[in-house]
Amino acid sequence: MKTSAKVALEKVARAVLQRHACPVPFHEVRTRFLGSIATPAMSVSPLPVIKGLWGGVLPSFESMDELNELLDVLVQGLWNDLTRHQKRSQPFRLTRLPPDATAANLGQFARVRREELDGFVEGIFNGQDAIDLPERAHEAVGHLGELRAMMAGISDLVARDPSAGDRNELEATFRHMRDLTRIMETEIHEAVLSCSRARRQMREARPITRPTIH
Template identity: 75%
Template sequence: MKKTAKVPVEKVVKGLLVKHACPVPFHAVRTRFLGNIATPEMSVSPLQIIKDLWGGELPPFDSMDEFNTLLEALVQGLWNELTRHQKRSQPFRLTRTPLDATAANLGLYARIRLEELDGFLEGLFNGEEAVDLPERAHEAVGHLEELRAMMAGICDLVARDPKADDHTQLETTFKHLRELTRIMETEIHEAVLSCTRARRQRLEATPTAKPTIH
């Protein structure tokens, strides 16, 4: 009997986000989920997080099957797949965007990174103005906010001069962006690991109620 090839989670989720007109692009959904997985906030609700992708309410469905398909892809698929990055041996990677060195692509590259960083920080803070982060995660967030400001600056620069055509300079800038991407990935992963350790220690320190002997 011929086996049917399993469709990758990424392809399934991307298709469903488009089908249901999700305003958050897939690359930002990934990082938002990862931030939600890592957050020290103990009241994270995957269903509410999914609702937040559509501004707080789920999109309309023609049937319960459609709803269950979306929920399964986002929670059982993407969310569970991202939980592996809580291990040191499974570093997170941002979306790969092999692009030619043009001004338009430079703006696109920077915007994707900006949206990814926004997604991760939004997920990590889980709607709060501030969260009690462990030291290494707090340090990582500071670095990520600086990198976010740099990406926003590049987007603004390209918007002001969209036809910049100095190819050598663009090549150099793309090279720097790829180096900055590696730094982003390192800081995101360190934040996730730091929060995971802190949450585990907190759970281990919580006394469990012993049964009463009558």
């Protein structure tokens, strides 16, 4: 999808989610969808995942047109667009955030990254407490858990002292955050690729009938 079309799709998706008071922020919706697309669980479909954004039930609609619009934007649009990240040549990118090195932006940066990682892991686990993952995906999810804890720590620090750090310290921290973002994107992409390979192998495994011995 071209950049202009992608921006337009995301703008429409944000508007639809906001119109129906979705409690999950858009940046987390993206990663939850991606995790749900990647999960080794073979029975995942978009509708239950979409219902999960509202706690398990769809919001109320004034007409069938509203329902169809929501499903068209979220399934035919956003979900289908995210499936392209199952290719090595199409790595996923996390939400771009304000680059200015301020304490407020640092707090937002850490919060958004934490929510994005929460969404991806939620999608991967598909509502289960435990799931069998391929080795590389298991490793990636472990790394993402460590990064998520770091983001939560930074977010809590800024919340306790919104003016913490001088300009030089903030700029250094922002450089580290950008480096960590690249690591997050790499680990998310490796998890998606690893799970996609595992699913393909499961689909390709053909059942065989036990031969009759005479």
